[in-house]
Amino acid sequence: MCHDVGSRPPAPPRRQAARPAESLRLTSADGSTFAAFEAAPVAASTASVVLLPDVRGAHPFYRDLTERFAEAGLATAAIDYYGRTATSDDRDGDFPWQELLPQVRPDDVTADVQAAAYHLRARHDGPVFTVGFCFGGGQSWRLAASDIGLAGVVGFYGLPAPAREIAAQARIPVLMLLAGEDVATPQAEFDALAAELAADTQMHVYPGAPHSFFDRSHAEWADACTDAWNRVLAFTAGNPS
Numbered sequence: 001m002c003h004d005v006g007s008r009p010p011a012p013p014r015r016q017a018a019r020p021a022e023s024l025r026l027t028s029a030d031g032s033t034f035a036a037f038e039a040a041p042v043a044a045s046t047a048s049v050v051l052l053p054d055v056r057g058a059h060p061f062y063r064d065l066t067e068r069f070a071e072a073g074l075a076t077a078a079i080d081y082y083g084r085t086a087t088s089d090d091r092d093g094d095f096p097w098q099e100l101l102p103q104v105r106p107d108d109v110t111a112d113v114q115a116a117a118y119h120l121r122a123r124h125d126g127p128v129f130t131v132g133f134c135f136g137g138g139q140s141w142r143l144a145a146s147d148i149g150l151a152g153v154v155g156f157y158g159l160p161a162p163a164r165e166i167a168a169q170a171r172i173p174v175l176m177l178l179a180g181e182d183v184a185t186p187q188a189e190f191d192a193l194a195a196e197l198a199a200d201t202q203m204h205v206y207p208g209a210p211h212s213f214f215d216r217s218h219a220e221w222a223d224a225c226t227d228a229w230n231r232v233l234a235f236t237a238g239n240p241s
Contacts, residue, residue: 034083
């Protein structure tokens with residue numbers, strides 16, 4: 001598990017007024033419905049983001065994170081993976097994600113991201129990006145080969161395997177933000193993915209940072225969080241650093 005119910009995302013380096021996150025249900029291409037959170041800046045957004053959570057799906061960390069992204073000027077929707085399999089939308093500490101995660105199919109994730117992107121495009125101008133964490137990071141990178149109209153894909157400490165399967169077909173920009181002390185994945189696997197991706201790829205490693213460092217409760221990694229924010233905002237503004 002990556003971010004738990006006690007985690008809270010760090011604030012962006014520059015904040016603006018934003019509307020509180022709202023819960024909603026979206027409908028995928030196969031007719032399945034799934035839970036999501038949505039937040040947007042009060043002013044016009046510069047771009048939109050679909051957040052891909054860790055294995056816990058749409059739990060409270062990602063509701064808060066939609067608000068932080070909205071405060072950064074980005075209309076944002078965080079999606080859940082379990083609309084086809086879970087009996088409720090509750091993602092508390094007892095949620096059996098271990099049982100349900102093997103049933104999450106990549107094609108379903110793509111379809112659900114497409115539904116969220118369509119929802120955002122109907123309300124906001126500008127390009128759409130994905131930003132994922134852990135399991136969602138790998139799924140985000142995998143979408144570099146999709147044809148759903150994304151402008152770029154970002155992953156925090158993602159799992160490389162899903163993206164390595166499509167690396168030769170990747171065609172939209174990729175940003176990899178990695179923990180230097182990631183116990184889940186050796187750095188060599190990230191290096192291999194970056195080398196194999198056919199798309200423009202940026203990789204930044206935060207030396208010493210643990211998996212799931214993007215959490216304001218980890219005060220010692222505040223500088224890394226700020227730097228990661230700046231890199232995401234530059235990437236979504238079309239000014240990669």
